[in-house]
Amino acid sequence: MIYTVTFNPSLDYVLQLEELQMGRVNRAEKEQLTVGGKGLNVSLVLGNLGVDSVAMGFVGGFVGDEIARQLQNTGCRTDFIRLARGVSRINVKLHTGQETEINGAGPDIEPVALQALQHKLDRLQTGDVLVLAGSIPRSLPDDIYQTVMARLQQRGVDFVVDATGRLLGETLRYRPFLIKPNHHELAEIAGRPLDDDRQRIAFARQLQKQGARNVLVSMAGDGALLCAEDGAVYKLPAPQGKVVNSVGAGDSMVAGFLAGWQCSGDCRQAFCWGVAAGSASAFSPGLATRSQVEALREGLRVERL
Numbered sequence: 001m002i003y004t005v006t007f008n009p010s011l012d013y014v015l016q017l018e019e020l021q022m023g024r025v026n027r028a029e030k031e032q033l034t035v036g037g038k039g040l041n042v043s044l045v046l047g048n049l050g051v052d053s054v055a056m057g058f059v060g061g062f063v064g065d066e067i068a069r070q071l072q073n074t075g076c077r078t079d080f081i082r083l084a085r086g087v088s089r090i091n092v093k094l095h096t097g098q099e100t101e102i103n104g105a106g107p108d109i110e111p112v113a114l115q116a117l118q119h120k121l122d123r124l125q126t127g128d129v130l131v132l133a134g135s136i137p138r139s140l141p142d143d144i145y146q147t148v149m150a151r152l153q154q155r156g157v158d159f160v161v162d163a164t165g166r167l168l169g170e171t172l173r174y175r176p177f178l179i180k181p182n183h184h185e186l187a188e189i190a191g192r193p194l195d196d197d198r199q200r201i202a203f204a205r206q207l208q209k210q211g212a213r214n215v216l217v218s219m220a221g222d223g224a225l226l227c228a229e230d231g232a233v234y235k236l237p238a239p240q241g242k243v244v245n246s247v248g249a250g251d252s253m254v255a256g257f258l259a260g261w262q263c264s265g266d267c268r269q270a271f272c273w274g275v276a277a278g279s280a281s282a283f284s285p286g287l288a289t290r291s292q293v294e295a296l297r298e299g300l301r302v303e304r305l
């Protein structure tokens with residue numbers, strides 16, 4: 001089973017407006033309020049692709065109720081911890097021709113809630129996949145991903161980590177099956193600019209030496225690179241299309257990769273599913289559907305570098 005953990009789920013309030021004038025009353029032309037948070041997006045896209053998963057994490061207050069309700073409506077399995085106090089966050093996404101995001105800090109996580117999550121995770125077994133994705137609420141220690149992974153290390157669980165900077169770097173010793181930095185995050189971890197494929201691949205290989213098994217580097221409209229566990233390196237350009245809402249494109253890519261891996265056991269195939277799912281989400285108002293992913297996947301030609 002695939003389990004996704006989102007420590008700080010959200011509702012994403014996506015507002016479309018002609019332009020944003022600071023210091024003025026701005027009125028939206030269109031708006032939507034949908035479940036957000038990286039792990040939850042992964043679960044939603046997995047569900048769209050016909051792959052079962054269980055979405056875990058902390059939810060609180062009326063926003064938490066709405067997150068759970070929307071997920072139930074899509075048929076997504078959840079196993080949340082309900083916070084005794086606090087309200088899950090609403091993240092504001094402003095689409096004005098460019099995308100501006102304001103993400104909330106989210107509620108404090110009580111120690112008892114963290115313990116409850118850890119007990120739930122103790123049930124994972126060999127062959128299970130654990131996706132850890134998204135920011136860590138400020139009330140939790142920065143090294144919470146490491147703590148979770150260390151606790152499960154001997155159980156044969158495959159980890160997938162979508163995190164940034166030091167948070168990601170510190171998880172590599174637990175040999176994650178997949179990490180998915182975007183090219184900006186990769187340069188941030190490197191601590192220097194990585195301007196071309198050659199430099200990005202060289203650094204991704206260093207991350208493999210530190211423990212990462214598959215490194216998927218997403219590059220938004222420029223597609224993606226995959227340094228696979230077997231040593232092969234692949235590149236895919238992004239499919240052409242009109243970007244409607246790129247929020248969740250990276251999460252969709254992780255879901256696509258996992259779905260492709262689950263049905264083929266082949267990194268190259270999984271890579272195609274990942275890129276197709278990322279772009280399908282970028283090209284639609286919501287998250288990628290199966291038919292959108294399949295349509296884009298057909299046109300992809302992987303280059304082996």
Ligand SMILES: Nc1ncnc2c1ncn2[C@@H]1O[C@H](COP(=O)(O)OP(=O)(O)OP(=O)(O)O)[C@@H](O)[C@H]1O
Nearest residue numbers: 182218219220221223238248249250275278279282
């Ligand atoms: N402008 C675009 N055109 C085509 N495909 C895109 C575009 N933006 C994103 N994608 C697809 O989605 C994948 C992931 O995008 P990106 O590199 O922006 O991830 P990310 O930074 O993790 O995204 P986010 O944080 O918004 O979820 C890309 O590799 C590509 O396949």
Ligand SMILES: O=P(O)(O)OC[C@@]1(O)O[C@H](CO)[C@@H](O)[C@@H]1O
Nearest residue numbers: 036037038091103134135247248
């Ligand atoms: O604040 P975090 O946890 O880093 O990111 C949260 C978030 O921006 O990530 C998703 C897109 O990847 C959105 O659905 C959500 O609002």
